[in-house]
Amino acid sequence: MAEMKTAAYICSGCELGDKLDVAQLTKIAQKEGKMALVREHAFLCNEEGVQMIRDDIEKEAVTHICIAACSRRAKTEAFNFPTVAMSRANLREGVIWVIAEGEQHDEVRQEMANDYVRMGCAEIKKMILPQGNPNHAHNKRLLVVGGGMSGMTSALEAAEAGYDIVIVEKEAQLGGWAAKLWKRVPFKQPFAEPQDTGLTELAAKVSAHPRITVHLSSTVAETSGAPGRFSVQVKGAAGITTEEVGGIVQATGFTTYDLNKLPELGGGKANVVDQAGLEALARSANGATIKRADGKEVKSVVFVQCAGQRDETGTHLAYCSGHCCATSVKQAMYFKDANPQVDTVVMFTDLRLPGMGEDFYRSAQQKGVIFTKGKASAVEASGDGCEVKFRDLILDEDTSLNADLVVLATGQVPNAGVNLEAWNPIVTAAEGGSDEAKQQKIEMQKTSVLNLNYRQGPDMPQLKQGFADSHFICFPYETRRTGIYAAGPVRRPMDMLQATEDATGAALKAIQAVENASIGRAAHPRSGDLSFPTARLEGCTQCKRCTVECPFGAIDEDERRFPVFNESRCRRCGTCMGACPVRVISFENYSVDTVGMQIKAVDMPDEFSERPRILILACENDAYPALDMAGLQHHLYSAFVRAIPVRCLGSVNTIWITDALNSGYDGVMLMGCKHGDNYQCHFVKGSELANYRMSKIDDTLKQLGLEKERVITHEVAITDNARVAKLINEYVEKINEIGMSPMKGFN
Amino acid sequence: MTVQNQQAVARYRNDFLREVEERVEDGEWVKMCMQCGVCAGSCPLGNAWQHTPQKLFMMIRAGKREEVLTSDAMWMCTSCYNCIVRCPRKLPITHIMHGLANYAHRLNIAPKGQPTREVAKLFWNNLAKTGRVNELKFSLAMYFKDGFVQGIKNAMAMQSVGLGLVKAKRLNPMELFGGHKCKDTGSFNKMIAKAREIEDRKKGFTS
CATH class of the missing domain: 1.10.1060.10 (Alpha-helical ferredoxin)
Structure with missing residues (x-):
């Protein structure tokens, strides 16, 4: 790499020149920041200003630039210099927009701006221009696990987009559950009649596609590697085949909830079937009147919705599977279409027919399907059929209905493989020598779908209720295993139409992942990021914290228990960097030093100045934008804070906090995303881990002889613009109450 | 039943x-x-x-x-x-x-005795006879629906209103004897009977 030549550019546009002493900033960049080149400009982001920087890069061989102007989130198109390392001192959103007007504030405002320039200069000297992952791989084939509706759709969509596909299906034919249906819920105008599934045609199209290879009666015996270079052992009847792929779509679908677990609703009794059972009866009737297993024509049927679902007692499924109301409506139509005289009752507590399902519902009512709002308490054999005892929720009475056949709408149970939260303790016990745990581990491994040889376990992490999801709302297609995407009911309960859409989305994500991997870039949410973590292994103590805590399972261990980074699996959150007790992990442009030097660069007034200094470490995904927008909306806050954006609170190494307190800061505020059940952390576990680590910081504070209020953590959402200013002001008040830190002046 | x-x-x-x-x-x-x-x-x-x-x-x-x-x-x-x-x-x-x-x-x-039903019955019977609503007879029928004594009491209570209406020529006492009718009561009655017959047929009533 060429020799480092630094430059700082100080903008005086957007009133920066009116409110700040720009000459002083320039002097600081020269004297304290030791920038080789310092230039002022009245309008840095205009063509002329940008050209000035470009000329310096070209003619003056500048390699590291610090732009002291607006927030790093503003003017990114103008300040786009991919060939140099760049830091941004946030003087606009971070200073002049948030600090009160007027002469009496001039001094503190200038101090704040001076510090941000010092910080920008300190940071840039520790940054290296990221070169991209050197270990990138170019395989762009995709593996689709599961050949049902979701799997086939994913495969076909990706194949049509020009990617080669391998499908692994455990059954002897393609189709999955969808192939077992008589008809499907309508997905086309006028949404009134059950439609053909079209599965035969779809399977034929998939089988005949030149880009698609299908392994039937096969499972995945082992998966290793990373995006762009997965190696998959496919176990079939004829033995094991190795398939090299770049990305994986897991479309392993669901299993129906076991009827035998519902004896109170007649599960296991004659004349009580689940929805899958009814599809089988309908298929054998082939459009004629549906007959029971004993051959009797069904004259009356009751559909019991939410059977073993939305259960609040913790015995059965706690969730709604989403498709069953529409499925029961469809199945009631099977009866009505064959013979309008058949009594069909759908017993529901809440009828949920999203989307165009409302039209379908209306159509069933037209056909004379009766809808009863009631909760079934028992299904008992009665005469030749069954008696359904239920509470009528409209008429508010206990009553019963007789029927030849009862259909229970049971839910979807995801085929997500091993639950890692159960797996990890067993692995630990097995490694500890427990024979029982070893046996359990072997049994558990048999249920695995992907058989990943990752440090963190053989399958994808499950979010809730065993579904392989990562976030319902913010990132529906993201999982916590980069390059592996869940599609269909394995991700969340859904119907065929949703599964089709989901599968298409997952195919696109997988394509995006292999394309990013092939040029050494990160995937969501730092997509396009070329930096990647490296470790100075000679300093590593093999503590395993990084390999255990990585939210994406990107880090494996070698035989000597050193971490092995799989850059293509990495999402660049820096959680490993925050975890490392010996601080050997860093990114080229984000490291313990880039932040540490900023912390130390701040000018620290003495204990008697009555000017506290408070460090804010703000998550760049939500908290930092919230701070910027506080500026945009002119929510004023104290000039005693100094904010540094971090990739995720998970990347916060406690050394920063110790350093800050040691060097005389009066308080540290950490601002990150919501964690816990309804987390909003863009890296899933980052803010949770940070919260855990901070819960241990009290001991450090005690050792330093400091009050525990000197470090606080806040959950901040991107919309908390006014709140963030309020939090700061309240904290400054609090610090004033506690008094200045006694640690000032030692460094 | x-x-x-x-x-x-x-x-x-x-x-x-x-x-x-x-x-x-x-x-x-x-x-x-x-x-x-x-x-x-x-x-x-x-x-x-x-x-x-x-x-x-x-x-x-x-x-x-x-x-x-x-x-x-x-x-x-x-x-x-x-x-x-x-x-x-x-x-x-x-x-x-x-x-x-x-x-x-x-x-x-x-x-039985549901007030709306009773009023509706009285109204229909009044109208269906002549093809015109006889307001005097309808009012009296309303007064006397709960028996003779109650009827007299009701009539006494409404006496001043009734006399006022007569004075203002809004009520003709002679209406009590037959009253005005539509031009062809026979045909009107046939029409009503026919309508009933059609409705009965449509709704499956035998009588």
Whole structure:
């Protein structure tokens, strides 16, 4: 790499020149920041200003630039210099927009701006221009696990987009559950009649596609590697085949909830079937009147919705599977279409027919399907059929209905493989020598779908209720295993139409992942990021914290228990960097030093100045934008804070906090995303881990002889613009109450 | 049990919903109710009724024939049309209420002495005779509906109003003797009989 030549550019546009002493900033960049080149400009982001920087890069061989102007989130198109390392001192959103007007504030405002320039200069000297992952791989084939509706759709969509596909299906034919249906819920105008599934045609199209290879009666015996270079052992009847792929779509679908677990609703009794059972009866009737297993024509049927679902007692499924109301409506139509005289009752507590399902519902009512709002308490054999005892929720009475056949709408149970939260303790016990745990581990491994040889376990992490999801709302297609995407009911309960859409989305994500991997870039949410973590292994103590805590399972261990980074699996959150007790992990442009030097660069007034200094470490995904927008909306806050954006609170190494307190800061505020059940952390576990680590910081504070209020953590959402200013002001008040830190002046 | 009621029960056995669909005005809409309860919440008199429209529809589907037809609920409807305006499924609820009341009346199992029913009967009998409403006779019939003594009391109480109307030539005492009629009462009566016959045929009444 060429020799480092630094430059700082100080903008005086957007009133920066009116409110700040720009000459002083320039002097600081020269004297304290030791920038080789310092230039002022009245309008840095205009063509002329940008050209000035470009000329310096070209003619003056500048390699590291610090732009002291607006927030790093503003003017990114103008300040786009991919060939140099760049830091941004946030003087606009971070200073002049948030600090009160007027002469009496001039001094503190200038101090704040001076510090941000010092910080920008300190940071840039520790940054290296990221070169991209050197270990990138170019395989762009995709593996689709599961050949049902979701799997086939994913495969076909990706194949049509020009990617080669391998499908692994455990059954002897393609189709999955969808192939077992008589008809499907309508997905086309006028949404009134059950439609053909079209599965035969779809399977034929998939089988005949030149880009698609299908392994039937096969499972995945082992998966290793990373995006762009997965190696998959496919176990079939004829033995094991190795398939090299770049990305994986897991479309392993669901299993129906076991009827035998519902004896109170007649599960296991004659004349009580689940929805899958009814599809089988309908298929054998082939459009004629549906007959029971004993051959009797069904004259009356009751559909019991939410059977073993939305259960609040913790015995059965706690969730709604989403498709069953529409499925029961469809199945009631099977009866009505064959013979309008058949009594069909759908017993529901809440009828949920999203989307165009409302039209379908209306159509069933037209056909004379009766809808009863009631909760079934028992299904008992009665005469030749069954008696359904239920509470009528409209008429508010206990009553019963007789029927030849009862259909229970049971839910979807995801085929997500091993639950890692159960797996990890067993692995630990097995490694500890427990024979029982070893046996359990072997049994558990048999249920695995992907058989990943990752440090963190053989399958994808499950979010809730065993579904392989990562976030319902913010990132529906993201999982916590980069390059592996869940599609269909394995991700969340859904119907065929949703599964089709989901599968298409997952195919696109997988394509995006292999394309990013092939040029050494990160995937969501730092997509396009070329930096990647490296470790100075000679300093590593093999503590395993990084390999255990990585939210994406990107880090494996070698035989000597050193971490092995799989850059293509990495999402660049820096959680490993925050975890490392010996601080050997860093990114080229984000490291313990880039932040540490900023912390130390701040000018620290003495204990008697009555000017506290408070460090804010703000998550760049939500908290930092919230701070910027506080500026945009002119929510004023104290000039005693100094904010540094971090990739995720998970990347916060406690050394920063110790350093800050040691060097005389009066308080540290950490601002990150919501964690816990309804987390909003863009890296899933980052803010949770940070919260855990901070819960241990009290001991450090005690050792330093400091009050525990000197470090606080806040959950901040991107919309908390006014709140963030309020939090700061309240904290400054609090610090004033506690008094200045006694640690000032030692460094 | 009235003859008509016995016949209806025999004909529809347990399928009260089908009976309502075939025999009650706008009854074919009952199956389209989605039990949201907006009608029940919108009815200004809802809490004064035995059953809300939502409940009535559910009872029809649950086959509660006796309870529905003897309910006073549909007689209490004031035709404010709030429910029709608000029903998300566009059910003509007001009309169904009147249809149900009418049906219960025809089967003669509607609540006896229900005031709305009594007034309706008096009004119809008054009108159907001559093709014109005889206001004097209708008022008197109303006064005397609860017996002779009550009738005299009612008439005495309303005396000044009646005399005022006579003075203002808004009430002709001579109307008591026959009163005015439509031009051809015979044909009017035939028309009414024919309409009844058509309706009976359509709704499957034998008598």
